[in-house]
Amino acid sequence: MEVEELLARAWGAVEKAGIPQPLQEYAFKEALARLGGQASLPTPSPKAQHAASSDAPRDTGEIAPRASAGDLSDPFSKFSHESGISVEDLERVFYFSEDGLPHINVPRSKLGRTSTEQQKVVAVAITAAYDYVRDERPISEDVARAEATRLKVDLANWARTMGGVQGIGWTGAARQKQFKANGSTPEALKKVVAAILGAPAE
Known part of the structure; x- marks a missing residue:
């Protein structure tokens, strides 16, 4: 045979x-x-x-390699790309919750000596983070107020303070105010980060 x-x-x-x-x-x-x-x-x-046995399904037991994500898929990489601030500095000032929302990662005492300074820092930092990382522009004023409240910042004279804030826009009717990043936001954010970290702004 x-x-x-x-x-x-x-x-x-x-x-x-x-x-x-x-x-x-x-x-x-x-x-x-x-x-x-x-x-x-x-x-x-x-x-x-x-x-x-070409018709029989096969299980090789091998795990397919994960596709490598681009650098900008990481929130801090995207934040750095948009703002011009190093990832290392941003990681010292911000963090992102599980649902991807940005928050300030320092105690209130690092935000300024007065409540007015602290309010402005929160407004600029959160407006920039939502714009640069989440592409949300504008954001409700309530978002920044909630972050300030979480940090135990005194909100007295909030409206008056926001009327003079530099580096972001503050527009809309009463009780419908919104913050919006603009051309001066990157420089304003650099100064905020540098002040928080105790380093001179470049």
């Missing part, structure tokens, strides 16, 4: 018997031994096995 015919008959017997895939190699060898009395015959080549 030709080797090709012997292999074909042995494999056909295994398939016809419905042998589970994990036991097919052993059953194939046994079939070869019974059909040809040649227990030492090698198993078919990977090419032949693939042709015989």
Whole structure:
């Protein structure tokens, strides 16, 4: 009996018997031994096995490599790209919650000596973060007020303070005010970050 015919008959017997895939190699060898009395015959080549079982799904057990994300998929990388401030400095001043919202990562005492200074710092920092990282422009005044409240900043005379804030726009009707980044925001944010970190602004 030709080797090709012997292999074909042995494999056909295994398939016809419905042998589970994990036991097919052993059953194939046994079939070869019974059909040809040649227990030492090698198993078919990977090419032949693939042709015989091309319809069967395979699980290689390998984990597909994760696609590498671009640098700007990281919020701090995007923040740095948009603001011109180093990632290291931004990470010392900000953090992002699990839902991706930016927050200020320093105590109130680092925001300024007076409540007026602290209010302005919060407004500039949060407006810039929402714009540069989340592409949200404008943002509701309530977002900045909520962050100031979380930091325990005194909100007395808030409206008067915001009327003179530099580096961002403050527009809208009463109780519908919004903050909006503008052309002077990057420089204003650099000064805010430098002041918080106790370093001179470049």
